[in-house]
Amino acid sequence: MPDKCNVLKNIKIFLLAFCLTVPAILLSRLISPRATIDSSYIFLAWLPLCVMFSVLFLFGRRGVAPMVGGMMLTNEWNFHLPLPQAMVLLFCQTFPVLLVCAIVRWQLGARWRYGIPNQGIWLRVFWLGLMTPFGIKISMHLAGHYLAFPVTISTFFGTGTAIFSIVDLLSLISAALIFTLFFYYPLRMIVSPHYMRIFWRRDVAPYLAKEKRLFTLLWFATLATLLAVLCTPFETKYIAGYLVPVLFIGFTIGVGKISYPLLNFSWALTALFLLSYNRNFLQGVGSEYSLAFILSVLISFSICLLYMARINQRSEWLNRQWHSQALTDPLTQLPNLRALEQFLLQDAGQSVCYLRMENLEFLSRHYGMQMRVHCEREVFRVLQPLLLEKEKIFHLPGSELLLVLTGPETEARLQYMLNVLNNRKIYWNNTGLDMEYGASWGNIRWSPGNLATAVGAIKLAGGAILLASSGACTDPEY
Template sequence: MPLATCVALLMVFDWAALPGIVLTLFLRYYFRVGAEMATLLTVIYFTSLFLAWLGYRWQAGNRWSAALGLMNLAWMRVGWLLVFLTVFFMTVLQIVVESGLLPGYLGLVTADFVTLRTLINLQAMIIGILLNSHVIYLVIRMIRQPRYWRVLRMMLRKQRAPGVKTTEMVVWFLVMATMVTLLSVPSISEPFTKILLSDYTLTLLFPVMLFGALRYGYYFISIVWSITLTVLFYNYQGFISETGFVHNLVFVSALMLVYTITLLLMSALSSRQRLLMKKFKSAALLDPVFGLPNLRAFNRDLARHPRSMLCFIRVSDMDVLSRNYGMQLRIQFKQQLAVGLKPFLQSGERVYHLPGYDLVLRLNCEDADMKLQGLHDYLEDFRLLWNGLPLHPNIGLSYCTVYSPVEHLPILLGELSGIAEVSLTTGQPESNKSDHSQVQLEIRDKVDMLHKIQRALDDDRFVLMAQPILGVRGDSYYEILLRMFDGSQDTLITPDKFLPVVHEFGLSYQMDMWVLRHALMFINQNRVRLPSLRFAVNFTPSTLCRPTFTRDFKSLMLEYEIEPFQIVLEVTESHLLQNMKYADFAMRELRAYGCRIAIDDFGTGYASYGRLKAIQADILKIDGSFVRNMLTDSLDAYIVQSICQVARMKHLSIVAEYVETEEQKAALHALGVDYMQGYLVGKPEPLATLLDFP
């Protein structure tokens, strides 16, 4: 106990504790053995403590006073304050006893050093320093600073495993207390009871304490185990047999030493593991570069609140600014913007980092209009001072209200990003959803449609429709249209329902190649009954721009032995604006291959005539919106006439869509239209119905 107390004092007061330790030790032994032997014992204590503390301070440096239970200092403390201190102290004491300066009856060593008694004392000293120094250290800290008990209580809670309940701890304590009580009761003669009150119960105590070490942490188990050992050693007669008492005491003390080291080590490791896990979880919720909560934290916070308002902040032109001034500009801009937004946030509301140049806020729904106006005003006034230059890129703000659980969060953020683009133009917070649940419902419907499309592609649950295109000179071909089965084989989904989802999620190429393969397959399988059958197949500009498209197209044509003249590629003109350069290369190559190119829905895209000068095509299809009312609307009639004149100058064949009456057909024929398409000519029918015609 004296060494444990001395170590605890050094851990609190450092070198300043040595004078008090020396005086106390001298007085302690002075009244027991006299001044001469008290002086000698005090010198032995002082020398051992001085050298051990000197070595520890030298190796630990400025971290010598760090909290107990830290693994990075554990080995230094074990090496210097436990192993070195006890071994050096016992060795010096043995030398002094053997020299005759001290009598052997003091109880620590005898003239014969290698004895069981010496081993017992050494093990007892190690256990005492391991445990009692911790408890005494905590007591001294609380006496010196009464508020330290709050820190200790916080550490006891912090080191406990998640999910530990009071009931569990009470049950564990009752089991442990019962076993300690059994061990402390003097032995009696009944066989069964004698087993329970023997050192056999001591072995059963270890798993109970080990459970506590893993669940309740280092501080808790060190305090409880220290008190437990004190009680057990005070009542050692209850579990140590008098027969072979010394040998039994050696075994029990060694067992206690192993238990102590194991319990302290396991409790320290488990506490450290839980602390690291907590840090890892906290770090996983922060972006390491921007230091802001990330999408994982955003998703977690949405789940914690039944109703939230989301505000999406879109920073325009940040890409250009980042290229000119470096990535540090983007980092500093988002950080300062997030800091400036915090005064507008209530408890539980946060700013979250999104990949790229955007931020998103989760707000409570109370006083939503006032919050939005305050955020908008701040964003309008925000400036980043970068090297003396105030920067203020255009910032868009969109918002919506959602209920937990929020499904398909990335898609929802994509919707808000698109709405924020509108805000960049209007200069006001935008939300085109009047119903708070409409965004989530539309996203859910969109995802359901995506799943249907993917299953249809995998299981061939699409159906090809054919609508005739009749030439004024008697020739004809068919436009291939697409429908999708909805669950059952008798319900079809029209393209306007699923094609937007196909384009949004990048399935255009997969869809186009599915249509092409099955159209070519039909021609190949029915080439005898339907010789020289020609199909017009629609392709998206993204498909034409794919580097491998022309190679894949030719490969399928060769696989099914189809002649190039049998396929007309229809491309929507309004989609070609931003992809003209890449689409033109593919169209040139396919025209050279022998296929014909048709520009679909001509007139609906802007700058159509300018594009027509550069587009390499063979057929021009007039959009049906102009044909439908051309007999009653002079402007539509003039547009159709103008398109026909330009097409003839380019030597293009002309196809008119939505031809529904004989009057329309006659008027179009007079304008020089070469092909008619519409309900007057024929409605879309399943591809297999072509086999029904003679």
């Protein structure tokens, strides 16, 4: 029975991948930008390569057969080649892709398909973006040396000029580096509609929040205006490729202020429009050498954009680490007073409870500082399961902890926590330590900068070891 379920599951995945691959390859070939060199058409970006990568990223080894089948049907639909030439063409298109993906899996491990824009990105750029195009072109040139192909596609197999082969190679590199994620994200959303919601919440919605909405809308409006100007069908000498640096500056400004998946998708769409509707963009470009230079510029900026995004991502990660360390006590690794201040800003009506270990100072003089840290962490570990949602424990300098409670019956809950602590010993080097605890609590109103004063009022209101009653509650206003 399990074997039958696995077979049905594999058949279902195959049909899903095949039904996605064939239309995607046909559509990608249809929208691939073209140009004419030496009276022969040439792709400026061969987008079926992006679809092949996307299918393998989504389905792994289960996507190999649908990818090969989709390419075979597409070749038959467009070229009607004899069987030997058709098989050789299919081999040249798919084998380098499969070989490079196998190498990447060997180097990155079983999770090579996950975290595509983040994990092992430079390894992916080298193998998927550079070595795959070289592998495809080398295999096609070798095939053209031994087999004859129709005139319409013979230039792709080495019969054309050297500059034709260079532009053809650049078209493969540009497709792999610029447009792979352009197809990967939509295909993944089709396979898993849940990912569409994740993509919206993670990469789109945060940049439409109130504090970032104006910049995001202005950025996209400016990008759309520049694209409309550069891709307009009206010929004018004042609109040409020299305006493209404005686009580069705009995307550079967007790094860090717009998520990289959304930025990459926008850049791919921009490059596709520039290469497809290129009457103004390529105005004055009268030679294939200029065309090769323009493709090289787009490829170079794509790598620079990725590099800037990675630098910004690492910078944000370091800022989060520094911010986290600023909110943490360096010895106990517990949240400190600064973290308490930020936590109290999130909600109102919270009770702040002061907990003191009375004899910890004396014991630490005998057993050392490590024992002190161990005791504070042990108390934190014991009390943590007793807290409700939106409740937290903070560490104060000395032998003191602060509990922020939001539930009802604060005094009874605090008394119960004290009873739990008093009935449990803390062991240090197989020695049981009898700790003495004192506590007080209160509701405070405070202003930024005066939190220490408000907390001090609760500390003084508690008195000695016994839990204070209603008289210990403070409601100072600072």
